[in-house]
Amino acid sequence: MNFQRGRHPEEPEINLIPMIDVLLVILIFLMITTTYSKFSGLEINLPTADEQTQQDKPNEIDVVVTATGDVLVNKIPVSGGVEAIGVVLRRTAEGAQEPVVIINADAKATHQSVIDVMQAARNAGLSHISFATQQKQP
DSSP states (O other), X not given: OOSOSSOOOOOOOOOOHHHHHHHHHHHHHHHHHOOOOOOOOOOOOOOOTTOOOOOOOTTEEEEEEOTTSOEEETXXXXXXXXXXXXXXXXXXXXXXXXXXEEEEEOXXXXXXXXXXXXXXXXXXXXXXXEEOOOOOOO
């Protein structure tokens, strides 16, 4: 039995206001919980491997990192940590105008050994750092 003969059924509609409220709450939650962090790093000048000639400059400091993690500054072994390497680098750089630290690391040297040399150069006030490269054999 249909007791509502004269009434037409209401058309269904979607109410968007609650959906918009939920989306705004989710957006606010994401904005609050997102962390914005700054990454500190070292500024280095990376060399290019296509340079044809290499000239010896008096203001270059050669630092060799061996596969075992040993550090040699101008072919003189340095024992100790970052502080000892920094002291030797500072002494070597005395009197040189804008010295450049050239890091020659073995392919099997640990990343930490190279980072220690970079940190020691930074502590010694040497901001120009470069990495030695080898040219590929044709």
